[in-house]
Amino acid sequence: MRSINSYGGYAIFLFIFDIHMMLHFSLRHVSVDQLRFYCLRLQWSLPHPICLIDWLNSQSFYPKISWIDRESGWHMVACHQVFVIHHLPHLLSTQLIRGQQHMPFRLMGVASSSPSFCLPRYELHHVANQYIFALNYVFTTSLPLEHIQSAIKQMSHFIASPYPLNNNVLFHIQYLPNLYGWNQTLLQMLHQMRQTNIHKLVMARQKQLHFQHGVNVFDWLTYKPNCFHFVYIWQPHLALVALSPERLYFRHQHHLMTEAMAGTRPRSVTNRQDALWCFHLHENEKDVLEENWVKLDLEAKLNQLGTLFTSHHYSIFQTPYVQHLYVAFLVKLKANYLDTYLINSIHPTAAICGSPMPQAYLMLQKYESFHRGAYACPIGWIGDEDAHLCVSIRCALIRENQVVLFAGSGILAASLPHAEWNETENKFVY
Numbered sequence: 001m002r003s004i005n006s007y008g009g010y011a012i013f014l015f016i017f018d019i020h021m022m023l024h025f026s027l028r029h030v031s032v033d034q035l036r037f038y039c040l041r042l043q044w045s046l047p048h049p050i051c052l053i054d055w056l057n058s059q060s061f062y063p064k065i066s067w068i069d070r071e072s073g074w075h076m077v078a079c080h081q082v083f084v085i086h087h088l089p090h091l092l093s094t095q096l097i098r099g100q101q102h103m104p105f106r107l108m109g110v111a112s113s114s115p116s117f118c119l120p121r122y123e124l125h126h127v128a129n130q131y132i133f134a135l136n137y138v139f140t141t142s143l144p145l146e147h148i149q150s151a152i153k154q155m156s157h158f159i160a161s162p163y164p165l166n167n168n169v170l171f172h173i174q175y176l177p178n179l180y181g182w183n184q185t186l187l188q189m190l191h192q193m194r195q196t197n198i199h200k201l202v203m204a205r206q207k208q209l210h211f212q213h214g215v216n217v218f219d220w221l222t223y224k225p226n227c228f229h230f231v232y233i234w235q236p237h238l239a240l241v242a243l244s245p246e247r248l249y250f251r252h253q254h255h256l257m258t259e260a261m262a263g264t265r266p267r268s269v270t271n272r273q274d275a276l277w278c279f280h281l282h283e284n285e286k287d288v289l290e291e292n293w294v295k296l297d298l299e300a301k302l303n304q305l306g307t308l309f310t311s312h313h314y315s316i317f318q319t320p321y322v323q324h325l326y327v328a329f330l331v332k333l334k335a336n337y338l339d340t341y342l343i344n345s346i347h348p349t350a351a352i353c354g355s356p357m358p359q360a361y362l363m364l365q366k367y368e369s370f371h372r373g374a375y376a377c378p379i380g381w382i383g384d385e386d387a388h389l390c391v392s393i394r395c396a397l398i399r400e401n402q403v404v405l406f407a408g409s410g411i412l413a414a415s416l417p418h419a420e421w422n423e424t425e426n427k428f429v430y
């Protein structure tokens with residue numbers, strides 16, 4: 001690292017790179033499972049705004065990833081993997097050697113039954129009027145200086161190309177299960193529910209859209225307030241697009257934030273009706289009971305992990321289409337838990353399975369008509385100091401000519417199959 005002179009976290013690359021701008025850097029020693037290496041991260045601000053999605057669309061490297069935070073609106077897009085691991089990291093630690101402390105090392109990915117997490121090569125961030133490029137390089141002995149130099153120049157001189165119009169034709173819609181199958185399954189399930197103490201099951205179904213041509217993932221990226229946005233594009237026609245209100249947890253060092261969300265009412269364009277639905281959620285015994293189950297399940301899990309702080313009052317969480325009962329938790333973790341451990345301890349929650357857990361989980365295995373795969377699994381990013389994961393409820397899986405939409409609904413003993421069918425239909429967000 002002799003060629004990098006550092007002045008309080010700034011790197012002067014002017015001599016070696018002939019690049020006339022200020023770069024922030026951090027050089028870390030990183031361990032991910034058995035792998036040990038150095039990671040150099042370079043960051044620089046752009047003097048002008050840039051459209052992140054246009055930038056991502058015009059890149060030729062995969063995977064392509066996009067993440068928008070639900071509260072802060074921080075948007076990050078990334079592409080190209082420095083490396084990928086096909087499991088949740090069992091060990092992740094970084095140690096600063098030189099440069100800036102607060103330049104995070106993040107693995108982005110999907111923690112489904114076949115997980116996939118990667119360290120992106122190129123990142124572009126938009127947060128509070130700032131646009132920031134970042135580059136990640138790993139090495140064991142010497143830095144690929146020439147490659148870094150050309151990457152910086154190339155990224156800085158990006159010009160957005162016009163977005164091509166796509167006339168794709170939807171020619172077939174298929175449901176899994178179909179209405180008849182859903183009816184039959186629910187009738188059997190309700191019968192069994194009445195004989196057990198399981199009072200709620202969250203059953204999901206698929207709506208498969210078949211198009212004439214390969215689907216362009218970028219046609220499916222929309223923005224909705226109060227949702228986590230997560231997009232993982234493995235290949236040009238293979239992607240997961242999730243728009244989810246549901247946080248699994250946010251961790252900062254030894255502090256973990258999570259939440260219980262349950263009960264659903266629609267939103268209304270009139271304030272009066274909207275407030276009525278909201279009032280109804282608060283007053284309805286069934287919804288409050290349902291939220292209690294989700295809360296109890298989480299509390300039991302979180303109490304194992306550390307000291308728990310909970311609010312005793314439920315509030316209302318609103319997305320543009322629906323509203324839910326909501327309660328937040330803060331946990332002071334009692335040990336240096338790995339995110340792998342935290343994810344496995346908290347997921348799946350009663351909110352996506354049913355209650356009481358884990359009986360609901362077992363019953364679901366019997367009745368749901370497909371493997372959930374990337375549906376209802378933790379998605380987001382894991383760093384050593386911080387991690388943020390949401391749950392991919394309300395998502396679309398894009399594969400070649402097909403878009404598979406997923407949505408679930410909470411089935412209670414008193415549920416009517418056709419009404420539940422209709423409710424899930426409203427939850428398909430596209």
Ligand SMILES: *[C@@H]1O[C@H](CO)[C@@H](O)[C@H](O)[C@H]1NC(C)=O
Binds near residue numbers: 180183418
């Ligand atoms: C589904 O069940 C309802 C009763 O809950 C019935 O009215 C309806 O005809 C059934 N539909 C199908 C397609 O089986």
Ligand SMILES: *[C@@H]1O[C@H](CO)[C@@H](O)[C@H](O)[C@H]1NC(C)=O
Binds near residue numbers: 416418
């Ligand atoms: C479900 O929606 C269909 C079509 O919109 C409607 O005809 C039916 O009455 C609804 N059923 C229930 C139980 O809400």
